[in-house]
Amino acid sequence: MMSDGFGGGRESRLFGKIGEIHWGLVTILVVVACAGIAMLYSVVGGSWEPYASAHTMRFAVGLAILLLVAMIDLRLWKTLAYPAYGIALALLLAVEVIGVTGKGATRWIDLGPFSLQPSEVMKIALILALARLLMGRSKAEVNHPFVLLPALAMIVVPVTLVAHQPDLGTALLLLAGGGTILFLAGISWWYLGAALAAAICAVPVAWRVLKDYQKDRVLTFLNPDRDPMGAGYHTLQSKIGLGSGGLVGKGYLNSSQARLDFLPEKQTDFIYTILGEEFGFLGTFTLLCLYAIILSYGVSIAFSSRSSFGRLVAMGVCMTFLFYVVINTAMVVGLIPVVGVPLPLVSYGGTAIMTIMFGMGLLMSVHVHRAIDIGR
Numbered sequence: 413m414m415s416d417g418f419g420g421g422r423e424s425r426l427f428g429k430i431g432e433i434h435w436g437l438v439t440i441l442v443v444v445a446c447a448g449i450a451m452l453y454s455v456v457g458g459s460w461e462p463y464a465s466a467h468t469m470r471f472a473v474g475l476a477i478l479l480l481v482a483m484i485d486l487r488l489w490k491t492l493a494y495p496a497y498g499i500a501l502a503l504l505l506a507v508e509v510i511g512v513t514g515k516g517a518t519r520w521i522d523l524g525p526f527s528l529q530p531s532e533v534m535k536i537a538l539i540l541a542l543a544r545l546l547m548g549r550s551k552a553e554v555n556h557p558f559v560l561l562p563a564l565a566m567i568v569v570p571v572t573l574v575a576h577q578p579d580l581g582t583a584l585l586l587l588a589g590g591g592t593i594l595f596l597a598g599i600s601w602w603y604l605g606a607a608l609a610a611a612i613c614a615v616p617v618a619w620r621v622l623k624d625y626q627k628d629r630v631l632t633f634l635n636p637d638r639d640p641m642g643a644g645y646h647t648l649q650s651k652i653g654l655g656s657g658g659l660v661g662k663g664y665l666n667s668s669q670a671r672l673d674f675l676p677e678k679q680t681d682f683i684y685t686i687l688g689e690e691f692g693f694l695g696t697f698t699l700l701c702l703y704a705i706i707l708s709y710g711v712s713i714a715f716s717s718r719s720s721f722g723r724l725v726a727m728g729v730c731m732t733f734l735f736y737v738v739i740n741t742a743m744v745v746g747l748i749p750v751v752g753v754p755l756p757l758v759s760y761g762g763t764a765i766m767t768i769m770f771g772m773g774l775l776m777s778v779h780v781h782r783a784i785d786i787g788r
Contacts, residue, residue: 429483432780437709438478441757441772444702445471448758451687455670455679463679463760470762474769481773486781489774490544490721497541497566503530504573511577519577529763531574531582536770538586539728541566542593547721547786551598560603563594578623581751585735592731593724629749646682649675650744654688654696661692679760681752684744703737703756713779719786722778729771736768 449471452463503521507530511518520527545563546554553559567590575583595604619627632647653669656662667689669675675682688696707730714726739753754764 429780433479433482434709434713434776434779437706437713437772437776437779438475440702440705440709441478441769442475444699444706444757447687447699447702448683448755450664451683451690451758452679452760454665454667454690455683455686457671458665466762467760467765470765471757471769474765477766478769478773478776481770482776482780484777486719486722486725486777486784487786489540489725489777490547490786493537493540493544496537497534500530500534500537501570501573503528503533504570506530507577508573517577517579519579526762531570531577531579531586532763532767534570534574535582535585535589535732535767536774538566538570538590539593539725539732539771539774542590542597543721543724543728546593546597547719547724549597551600554594554598555600555603560599563590566590567594579752581739581753584739584751585732585753588735589728589732593728596724596727629751632749646676646750647744647746650682650685651746653682653685654745657689657692657695659692660694661688661690664690666690680754681740681750681759682744683759684741684755687758699758700737700741703733707734710775713775713782717778717782719778719782719784721786722782722784726775726778729775732771733768 445467449464449468452467453460456463506521507518510521512520512522512527514520519531520529542563545559545566549559554563567587571583571586571590574586591607622630649669653667653675656668662668667686669689670678670686675685678686684696684699687699691698710726710730710733714723714730717723717726733756736753736756739748739751740755740759742748743750743753754761756768757765
C-alpha cells in the first residue's frame with residue numbers, strides 16, 4: 413500500500429534510516445582510514461602499490477558493509493546471533509583441518525580469491541551471541557550457573573581454538589571482549605576474582621605450552637637487551653623509530669625505519685611506529701584523539717539504546733575496538749610482548765578491516781534502531 417503519491421512506505425522508511433546514520437562517526441572513521449592509506453603509501457617510499465591501493469579498496473567495501481549492516485533491523489541481528497556464533501565456531505574448527513599455514517601459524521582458510529581468518533569473524537559473532545544470551549537478565553540470573561556456564565563456554569572454546577593456532581593476540585581480544593560483556597551484564601566480583609586467581613595459577617602451565625618464539629618474546633619483554641638482533645629486534649627498532657620522531661617528526665615520507673627497511677612488519681603490526689617517526693608525538697597523539705572520539709560516540713550510542721541487547725552489542729564493539737588500540741600501541745612501545753594485533757583502520761590487513769567495519773555497522777544499527785525495545 414502506497415503511503416503517498418510519489419513513493420511507497422518502504423522507500424520512506426529506507427530514507428528515514430539513512431537520515432538516522434551517525435554521519436559524525438562515519439566521518440571520523442574515514443579520516444582515520446585516510447591516515448592509514450597515507451602511512452601505507454609512505455612505508456614503501458611513496459607508492460600506491462601494493463598496500464595503499466588495496467587498503468583503499470578494502471575500506472571502500474567495508475564502508476558499504478557498514479551502511480548495509482546499519483540498515484538492518486536490530487531484531488534481525490538478535491535472531492542471527494546464535495547461528496552466526498555457530499558458523500564462526502565451525503570455521504575455527506575447519507582451520508584445524510584445512511587451515512593454511514603462514515609464518516608459523518595456521519589461521520586462515522583459503523577461499524580462492526581471498527583468505528578468510530575465522531578468528532576475526534568470531535570477534536563479532538561472540539559479541540552478538542553473548543548479548544543475546546545475557547540481554548534483559550538481572551544480576552542474579554546472570555550469575556546463575558545455567559546462564560553463566562554457557563556464557564563462559566562461549567568464550568573459552570573459541571579462545572582455546574585461537575590460542576592453539578597460535579594467535580595469542582586475537583585470543584586476548586576474544587577473552588577481553590567476552591569478559592567485558594559479562595562484566596557489563598552484572599557478573600559477580602567474586603567470580604571475576606576467582607577467574608583472576610585461576611589465571612595466575614595457570615601461568616606455569618601456560619608457559620609450558622607456549623611455542624619457543626612466544627617464550628622468547630616474553631623473556632625479551634622482561635629484558636629487551638637479551639636478544640637485540642633476534643626476539644628483541646622488533647621492539648628495539650620500534651622504540652628507536654618512535655624516539656627519533658620527537659615532537660613533530662621527521663616529515664612525511666622521511667621514515668628511516670621504512671626507507672631503509674629496518675623494521676619488519678611495518679605495514680601491519682608496527683605502522684604506529686612509522687606514524688610516530690614521521691609526525692612525532694603530535695601525530696600519534698592526534699590519532700589517539702581520533703580513536704577517543706570514535707569510542708565516545710560509541711559509548712553515547714550504547715547509552716541511547718532502549719534495548720539491553722543493543723547496549724551490550726554497542727559496548728562489546730566499543731571495547732573490542734579499544735583493546736585493538738591499547739594492545740597494538742602498548743606492543744610497539746614495549747609495554748607488553750609483541751603480539752599480532754593490528755592498529756584499527758590504519759594497519760594493512762583484509763579480514764581485520766572488514767571485521768572492524770562490520771562491528772561499526774552493528775554499532776550504527778544500534779544507533780539507527782535505538783528506539784526499539786527488544787524483549788527476550
